[in-house]
Amino acid sequence: MRAVVLDGIVLGLGFGLLGVGLTLVYGLGGVLNLAYGEIAVFGAIVVSELMARDTPTLVAAGVGMLAAAALSVLLDLTLMRPVYRQSGEERTLLGLLLTLGLAFVIVGLLNWKYPTGTLYIFVGGDPISIAGVPMAAGSIWASLIALGVAGVLLVFFGLTTFGRAVRSVIQDETGARLVGISPSLVRTLIFALSGGLAGLVAVTRSMTAPLTVTSGFDLTTFALIVAVVGGLGSVAGAFLAGVLLGVVDNVSAHYIGEYITAIVLLAAAAITILVRPRGLLGR
Amino acid sequence: MTQPEPARPHLDGAAGTAGRLILPIAVTAAILVVLPHLWFADSPYTTGLAVEALVFGCYAVGFNLIFGSTNQLFLCVGALAGVGGYATAILSDKASLPLAVGVAIGTVSAAIVGGLLAWIAVRRSLNVIFTGIVTLVFSLAFTNFIIGQRDLTGADTGYVLEGAATKLADDRLGGYYLFAGLLVALLIVFRALQLSHLGWAFRALRDDEVAAELAGVDVARYRIYAAVVGSAMIGLTGGLFAYSLGFISPVTYGFAQVDVQVLIIVAFGGMGTLLGPVIGAAAFGFLDRALSDSGQLREAYYGAFVIAIFLFLRRGVVPTVGGLFERLVGSRRRAQRVESAAPGRSER
DSSP states (O other): HHHHHHHHHHHHHHHHHHHHHHHHHHHHHHOOTTTTHHHHHHHHHHHHHHHHHTTOHHHHHHHHHHHHHHHHHHHHHHTTTHHTSSOOHHHHHHHHHHHHHHHHHHHHHHHHHTTOOOOOOOSSSSEEEEEEEEEEEHHHHHHHHHHHHHHHHHHHHSHHHHHHHHHHHHHHHHHHHHHTTHHHHHHHHHHHHHHHEEEEHHHHHTTTTTTTTGGGGHHHHHHHHOOOOOOHHHHHHHHHHHHHHHHHHHHHHHTTHHHHHHHHHHHHHHHHHHHTOSSSSOO | OSSOOOOGGGOOOHHHHHHHHHHHHHHHHHHOOOOOOOOITHHHHHHHHHHHHHHHHHHHHHHHHIHHOOOOOOOOOOHHHHHHHHHHHHHHSSSSOOHHHHHHHHHHHHHHHHHHHHHHHHHTTOOOOHHHHHHHHHHHHHHHHHHHHHHHHOGOEEEEHHHHHHHTOOOOHHHHHHHHHHHHHHHHHHHHHHHHHHHHHHHHHHOHHHOOOOOOOHHHHHHHHHHHHHHHHHHHHHHHHHHHSEEEGGGGGGIIIIIIHHHHHHHOOTTTTSHHHHHHHHHHHHHHHTTTTTTTHHHHHHHHHHHHHHHHHHHHHHHHHHHHHHHHHHHHHHHHHHHHHHHHOOOO
C-alpha cells in the first residue's frame, strides 16, 4: 500500500508540473492554450536532437526548455494579439480555436520532420529507498524537480514584487494597468515561463517513460484536467490536484485494474469539477 | 431573390415567409441531389469523401443546436455518436434485432446521455468552459470504456458489422443519398425549432442569458431541450454511419477525430445559423480533398488554414456574408422604405 501511494505521489507531482504551466496562462490571459502539449513535445524533440549530437544532457535539457519558452513567447506576440483584443467568452473561444490550429501546425511539422522522434533520458544509479520502498532514481529526480519548481513558483508569486504584479493582473486587468503594471508585458513573461515549464515537463516525463512526437494531445488534455481540478490560475491547486489524481490513478490501477483506471481518474476529475466548479484551491 | 421584398418578415404574407424560410433548405437539397451526377458519381474515392462531409454536416447540425443555439460547449459529439453507433452495431449484430430498432435505441440512448449532461451542467450552473471540460472528460471516459469492453466492442481493433457490410459499404452512392437525406431532414427539424417558441427562447438566451431569465425564459429547460434534440441528431447520425461503414472502432468516434473537426466546421460556417454547418462541412470536405496528396504535411496545412480562417472570419461565413449582403441590399431597401413612408400612407 505504501509503495502504491508513494508511486502515486511521484506520478502526481509530474501531473502537477504539467498542469501548472497551463493554469498560469489561463489565469492571466483567459486563454486555454491547447498547443501546450505540442510546445512540450517541441522542447522534447529539441533535447533529443541535441543529445543525438553528443550534447551533454543537462545542456540539451536547458536549451530545450529555452526553445519551448521561445516558441511560447512567439505565440503570445503573434497569434494571441487579436485574442487579447476580445473579452470574456469571445476571448476564450477565439484563443481556444487559434491555439488548436497552432497545435495542428506544430504536430504536423514535427511529424513531417521527425516522424520517429522520441525523447528518453536515462537516469543511472541504484534505486533509492524512501520509507522502506525502493524507488527508481529517475522517478526520484523527476519528483525533486517538480517539488523544487512548486516551491520556487509559490515563493515567487507569494513574496516577490513581480509575482504580486502578476497576481494583480490575474485579479483585475484594468486595475493593474491603473497602478502602472503593463498587462501585456506580464503576459509575455508568463508565456515564457509557461513554455519553459512545458519544456521541463517534457524532460522530467522522459526520465520515467519515453515521450514521442504524438504525445502532445494527451499532455494537453491531462494538463487541462489537472488545471481545472486544481482551480484555474492556482499554482498550489495544480500541484495538489496533480498529487491527488496521481494517487487515485495508482491506487485504482493497483487494486481495481488497469483499464478501468482511466475511467476512475476521469470520474474523480469530473466529480471534483461538479462539486467544486472553481477547483480545489480556486478563488 | 431578385424581386423587391419588404424589409421586415412580419410584413410579409404567410406564403412569402414560408417560402423564404424553406428556400435555403430546398436549394441545399437540390444541390445535394444533382452534385454526384455533375461531379463525382464515377469516383468512389471522392464519393467516400462526400459521404464523410455529409456525416460531419449532420453532426454539426446537432452540435450547432446545442452550442450555437444555447451556448453549451458539448465536447462529446464523438462520444454521443459513439453511443448511437455502438448501440446500433451491437444490438443489430449480437442481439440480432432489426436495424431500425437498433438505430432507434441508439438514438434514444444518445439523447438521454446528452440530456443528462445538460441537466448536470444546468444544475451546477457550469459556464461554457466548464461545460466543455466536463463533456471532454466524458468523451475520454467513453473511449476508455469502449476499449475496456473488449469482448463486446473489439477494443482498438474495431468491430465489423456482419449484417451491414454487404449492403451500404459497397454502395457508396447509396450511402451518399442516405446522409444527404438525413442532412436535409435535420435542417428541416432545426428550422422548425427556430420557428417555434423554442427558437425565440434560444435567441433570447444566446443574446443575454440573464436578461432572458428575467424575461421569464426558463433557461435551464430550454438548454436541456436543445441538448436532447441535438444529441438525438448526433446519435442517429452515428448509428447510421456505423451501418454504412460496416466497421467501427474507437477512432471512428474519437475526440480528436470528430469533436475537433465539428467545432471548427460550426465556428467556420457561423454559430447558430441554419446553413453554417452545411457550408462548414462542405468547405472542410474540399479542404480534405485538396490536402489528400500533401502526405505528412497535411496536418500542418490544416492547422494553418484553421488559424487563417479564425483570424479573418471570426464570426463565420454565414454571418459575414449575410452582413455584407445586408449592407449592399439594405441600403437600397432603406431608400425604398423612406420613399414609401414619405407620402404618409401606413404600411398596412
